[in-house]
Amino acid sequence: MATATTGNFRCMMCGHDYTDKVEKGEDRERSCPKCRSNSIRHMKKKAADK
Amino acid sequence: MVSQPPIEELRIGVFVCDCGLNIAGAVDCGAVTEYAETLPDVACAVRNKYTCADPGQNEIKDAIHKHRLNRVVVASCTPRQHEPTFRQCVREADLNPYLMEMANIREHCSWVHPNDREAATDKAMDLVASAVARARFLQPQEELTVPVSKRALVIGGGVAGIEAAIELADAGHKVTLVEKEASIGGIMAQLDKTYPTMDCSI
Amino acid sequence: MGPKAIDAGRHPNIELLTYSEVEEVSGYVGNFVATIRKKARYVDHTLCNACEECVKVCPVSKPDEYQMGLSSRRAIYIPFPQAVPCSYILNMDDCLGNNPIACGKCADVCEKKAINYDDEDELVVREVGAVIVAIGLDVYDPTEMDEYGYTRHANVITSMEFERLICAGGPTAGHFVRPSDHERPKRIGFIQCVGSRNPKIGRPYCSNICCMNTIKDTLLLADHYPDTENFVFYQDIRAFGKSFEDMFQRSKETGTRYIRGLPGDVEEDPETGNLVVTVENTTQRGGNGRSGLERYELDMLVLSVGVIPPKDLAKISGMLTLSKTSDGFFMESHPKLKPVDAPTRGVFFAGFCESPKDIKDSVCQAGAASSRAGALLNAGQIQIEAITSRIDEIECKKCGLCAKICPYGAITWQKGEVATVIEAACAGCGSCGATCQFGAITMRHFTDDQLLAQVRAILARKPEDKVFVFACNWCSYAGGDMAGISRIKYSASNRVVRTMCSARVSEDMVLEAFRCGAPVVLVSGCHYADCHYINANRQTVVRVQRLWDKLEKAGVRPERLQLEWISAAEGQKFAKVMNQMEELRKTVTIKEIEHGREALKPKPKKAAKKKEAAATAG
Numbered sequence: 001m002a003t004a005t006t007g008n009f010r011c012m013m014c015g016h017d018y019t020d021k022v023e024k025g026e027d028r029e030r031s032c033p034k035c036r037s038n039s040i041r042h043m044k045k046k047a048a049d050k
Numbered sequence: 051m052v053s054q055p056p057i058e059e060l061r062i063g064v065f066v067c068d069c070g071l072n073i074a075g076a077v078d079c080g081a082v083t084e085y086a087e088t089l090p091d092v093a094c095a096v097r098n099k100y101t102c103a104d105p106g107q108n109e110i111k112d113a114i115h116k117h118r119l120n121r122v123v124v125a126s127c128t129p130r131q132h133e134p135t136f137r138q139c140v141r142e143a144d145l146n147p148y149l150m151e152m153a154n155i156r157e158h159c160s161w162v163h164p165n166d167r168e169a170a171t172d173k174a175m176d177l178v179a180s181a182v183a184r185a186r187f188l189q190p191q192e193e194l195t196v197p198v199s200k201r202a203l204v205i206g207g208g209v210a211g212i213e214a215a216i217e218l219a220d221a222g223h224k225v226t227l228v229e230k231e232a233s234i235g236g237i238m239a240q241l242d243k244t245y246p247t248m249d250c251s252i
Numbered sequence: 253m254g255p256k257a258i259d260a261g262r263h264p265n266i267e268l269l270t271y272s273e274v275e276e277v278s279g280y281v282g283n284f285v286a287t288i289r290k291k292a293r294y295v296d297h298t299l300c301n302a303c304e305e306c307v308k309v310c311p312v313s314k315p316d317e318y319q320m321g322l323s324s325r326r327a328i329y330i331p332f333p334q335a336v337p338c339s340y341i342l343n344m345d346d347c348l349g350n351n352p353i354a355c356g357k358c359a360d361v362c363e364k365k366a367i368n369y370d371d372e373d374e375l376v377v378r379e380v381g382a383v384i385v386a387i388g389l390d391v392y393d394p395t396e397m398d399e400y401g402y403t404r405h406a407n408v409i410t411s412m413e414f415e416r417l418i419c420a421g422g423p424t425a426g427h428f429v430r431p432s433d434h435e436r437p438k439r440i441g442f443i444q445c446v447g448s449r450n451p452k453i454g455r456p457y458c459s460n461i462c463c464m465n466t467i468k469d470t471l472l473l474a475d476h477y478p479d480t481e482n483f484v485f486y487q488d489i490r491a492f493g494k495s496f497e498d499m500f501q502r503s504k505e506t507g508t509r510y511i512r513g514l515p516g517d518v519e520e521d522p523e524t525g526n527l528v529v530t531v532e533n534t535t536q537r538g539g540n541g542r543s544g545l546e547r548y549e550l551d552m553l554v555l556s557v558g559v560i561p562p563k564d565l566a567k568i569s570g571m572l573t574l575s576k577t578s579d580g581f582f583m584e585s586h587p588k589l590k591p592v593d594a595p596t597r598g599v600f601f602a603g604f605c606e607s608p609k610d611i612k613d614s615v616c617q618a619g620a621a622s623s624r625a626g627a628l629l630n631a632g633q634i635q636i637e638a639i640t641s642r643i644d645e646i647e648c649k650k651c652g653l654c655a656k657i658c659p660y661g662a663i664t665w666q667k668g669e670v671a672t673v674i675e676a677a678c679a680g681c682g683s684c685g686a687t688c689q690f691g692a693i694t695m696r697h698f699t700d701d702q703l704l705a706q707v708r709a710i711l712a713r714k715p716e717d718k719v720f721v722f723a724c725n726w727c728s729y730a731g732g733d734m735a736g737i738s739r740i741k742y743s744a745s746n747r748v749v750r751t752m753c754s755a756r757v758s759e760d761m762v763l764e765a766f767r768c769g770a771p772v773v774l775v776s777g778c779h780y781a782d783c784h785y786i787n788a789n790r791q792t793v794v795r796v797q798r799l800w801d802k803l804e805k806a807g808v809r810p811e812r813l814q815l816e817w818i819s820a821a822e823g824q825k826f827a828k829v830m831n832q833m834e835e836l837r838k839t840v841t842i843k844e845i846e847h848g849r850e851a852l853k854p855k856p857k858k859a860a861k862k863k864e865a866a867a868t869a870g
Binding site for chain 2 (some may be wrong): 257412669676701710733737
Binding site for chain 3 (some may be wrong): 012015026027028029037038039040041042044
C-alpha cells in the first residue's frame with residue numbers, strides 16, 4: 001500500500017536542500033524546485049538522524 | 051597506467067575544414083592544421099575549403115594512398131550530419147569506415163563562439179586532439195547485416211495515415227493500419243467543407 | 253477522403269485494425285515487433301449487416317462525439333454513416349449491461365446474432381520493418397480562456413462545432429441555427445488565435461489552419477445565407493498557400509469585415525442571448541483622437557480554436573523513443589533535410605503530429621513518409637552500426653550484473669556461467685560496459701581506451717580552464733548541435749566528448765577527468781522520457797549518485813560533478829547549462845584541482861597488493 005516515504009535532496013547546482021516524496025520503484029526525472037537543475041543528489045540519512 | 055595503441059605503426063591524416071567561412075570565420079583553421087601536425091602519430095594534416103565536397107573528399111582519398119594513412123580525422127561539422135559521408139569516403143579508398151573519426155568544430159565551436167577567435171581556435175585544437183587520441187585506438191569493424199521484416203505499421207488512421215497506408219500498399223507492401231477509434235477518418239471526417247476548394251471532407 | 257478511406261478498408265495489402273491501440277513496440281530498424289490491442293467491439297462485423305434494428309431498441313442516450321455532442325447516439329451505434337469499417341460498435345461503458353434483466357434488448361432483436369456481450373480484447377503481434385507515425389492532433393479546448401465565455405454563453409461555439417452545425421450530415425441537417433433559441437444567426441463573429449500564438453497559456457505557436465478555415469467558413473455562410481454579416485477578429489491573417497490569398501479576397505468581397513484586434517471581453521445579453529464584443533481595432537488607433545475601442549453586438553460567436561499535440565503523443569513517443577520540439581509536436585531528424593524521418597531509424601512521420609499543417613500538406617508528407625518507409629522495405633536487408641557490446645569470456649567473472657541492467661535483455665546469463673551478448677538485440681548504449689567492474693565488456697567503437705584517451709588529450713593543456721562534458725549522441729550532443737544551428741552563443745570553456753548514451757560513461761572516466769585536472773565535469777543525457785535506450789540513463793543517475801558520495805569521501809567538492817538532461821531540441825538549455833558550468837568552474841581553485849588529482853588516484857587493489865607481497869616474499 002503506502003510505499004511512499006520522504007527523502008532529503010540537495011541541488012548540486014544551487015545548493016537548495018529540500019525534502020520530496022520517494023516512491024518505491026518510481027521512475028521520475030528530478031529537477032531542483034528552485035533553479036531547475038537536474039543535479040539532484042539523494043542525501044543519505046546520517047546515523048544521527050535515525 | 052596509460053594503455054598503448056594496439057598496432058605497430060599508426061599513420062593518421064587530419065583534414066581541417068574551413069566550411070567556407072562557417073568555420074574559418076571564427077576559427078583559425080591554419081593554426082588548427084599546424085597544431086594537428088604536432089599530435090602523436092599524425093602523418094599529415096590538410097586544410098580544405100569544403101571537406102565534404104568532391105574536391106575535399108578526393109583530397110582525403112589521395113592522402114590515404116599517398117601517405118599510407120590508416121586512420122582519418124575530419125575536423126568539420128557534427129558527426130550526426132556527415133559521418134555517413136566520410137565513412138563512405140574512406141571506404142572508397144579501401145579503409146574500413148570505422149577508422150574515420152570526426153571533430154565537431156562547427157556546430158559545437160565556430161557557430162557558437164563567433165566573437166572570440168582565440169577561445170574558439172583553442173577549443174577547436176582540443177577537439178582535434180581528442181579525435182586524434184581516439185583515432186589511435188580505433189579498430190576496423192564489420193557491420194551486422196539483418197533482414198528487414200516485409201511489413202509496415204502505420205499508427206493513426208486520419209487522412210495522413212490512410213494516405214501513407216495506401217501508398218505503401220499500392221507499392222506492393224503489406225501494411226497494418228492501426229486506428230484507436232471505431233472508424234478511420236480522424237478529425238477530417240468531422241469537417242464539412244475543406245479549403246481551398248470547398249469540397250466535402252468525406 | 254471518402255474514397256480513400258474505402259480504398260484503405262478493402263485494399264488486399266492493408267490489414268485494418270480499428271478500435272485498436274499499439275501497446276508496445278520493441279526491436280529496432282527493420283525488425284520492430286508491435287503488440288496491438290484490438291479492443292472488444294461486442295459486435296462481430298463479419299456478421300453485422302447494419303440493419304439498424306439494435307439502435308431502435310437501445311434505451312441509452314449519450315452525447316454523440318462525432319457531432320461534437322450537439323446530438324445524441326445510442327450505446328450501440330455506427331460512428332458516422334460513411335464509417336470504415338461500416339460496422340456497429342457497442343460501447344460497454346454506456347451499455348446498461350449484459351445482464352438480461354438489466355437490458356439485453358439489442359441481442360434479442362439481432363437476427364444475425366452478431367452481438368456478443370462476452371467479447372474480449374485481443375492482442376495481436378506484428379513484425380514490421382518500418383513504422384509510420386500519423387497520430388494527428390487534438391483540438392484546443394477553450395474552457396480555460398474564460399474571457400470568451402465559452403462555457404457561460406450558449407451562443408459562443410468552437411469552429412469544430414461550427415463544422416457540424418453547417419454540415420448537411422450534422423445534427424441540424426445543415427440548417428445553421430444558434431444553440432440558445434434555434435434561430436438562424438444573422439450577425440456572426442469569429443475570434444482567431446484561440447489557443448494559438450498565445451504564450452500566456454503555453455501555446456506560443458501558430459496552428460497554421462485556423463485563418464484559412466475561418467475564411468472558408470465566411471464563404472460558406474455567404475453562399476448559404478447571403479444576408480448574414482460576418483466579422484473576423486484577428487491579429488494577422490496568414491493566407492500564404494496556393495490560392496489562399498484568392499479565397500481571402502473573395503471573403504472580403506462578400507462583405508465579411510476583418511477587424512484587427514482580439515476581443516478583450518465578451519458579454520451576453522441575458523434577454524436576447526446576443527453577445528457584445530469589445531475590441532480594440534488596432535488599425536484605427538491614434539487617428540483623429542479616436543481610441544480604436546469598438547463594440548459589436550453579435551448573434552453568435554465562433555472561437556477559431558487552435559490545435560494541440562495529441563494526448564497519445566507521450567505514449568507513442570516512449571514506445572519508439574522519439575522526442576518533442578518545444579511546441580510539443582514530434583521532432584524530426586532534421587528540420588529541413590530529413591523532415592519526415594524520426595531520430596529513431598526506421599520510424600517516419602506523416603501529418604499533424606510532426607507540426608500543424610493542412611490536409612494538402614498532410615497528404616504530401618504521408619506520401620513522403622511512405623516513400624521513405626518503402627525504400628527501407630524494398631532494401632530487404634539493413635546494416636546495423638557496429639557499436640555493439642562484446643564480452644570477454646576469460647575476463648567475465650560471471651556476476652550477471654550486465655544482464656540485469658541491459659535495457660534490451662540482449663545479454664543472457666545464468667548463475668555460474670559467462671554472460672553472452674545477442675548482437676542483433678544489442679543497441680549499443682554501453683550501459684553494460686560502464687557497469688562491468690572487471691573490464692570484461694568492450695563496446696565496439698566506444699571502448700574504454702578510446703574514451704579515456706579523449707579525456708587525457710583534452711585535459712593535456714591548461715585543464716584548469718576547461719569544463720569537461722560527456723554528452724549522449726541522441727539528446728544532449730544533439731542539443732549542442734541545435735544551439736549551433738540556431739547560432740546561440742555561449743561560453744567557450746567546455747569540451748564535449750560524445751558517447752551513444754550517458755550510461756556509457758563509467759565512474760572511472762569521470763574520475764580520470766578529475767585526475768587530469770578538470771575543475772568541473774558535466775554528465776549529460778536525454779530526459780527520462782526521451783532516452784533512446786529505453787531507460788539506460790537511469791544507470792547514469794545511479795552512477796552519478798555513487799560518484800558524488802565517492803568525491804565527498806575523498807574530500808573533493810561533489811558539486812564539481814554535474815548532471816543535466818538536455819533534449820535534442822533544447823539548444824537554449826544547452827547554451828544556458830554551458831554558461832552555468834563556466835560560472836561553476838570559476839569557483840574551483842587550483843588548490844582544489846590539485847587536491848582532487850591526488851585524492852582520486854586509484855588505490856592498488858587488495859588482490860594486487862597480495863600478489864605484490866607474494867612476489868616480494870618469493
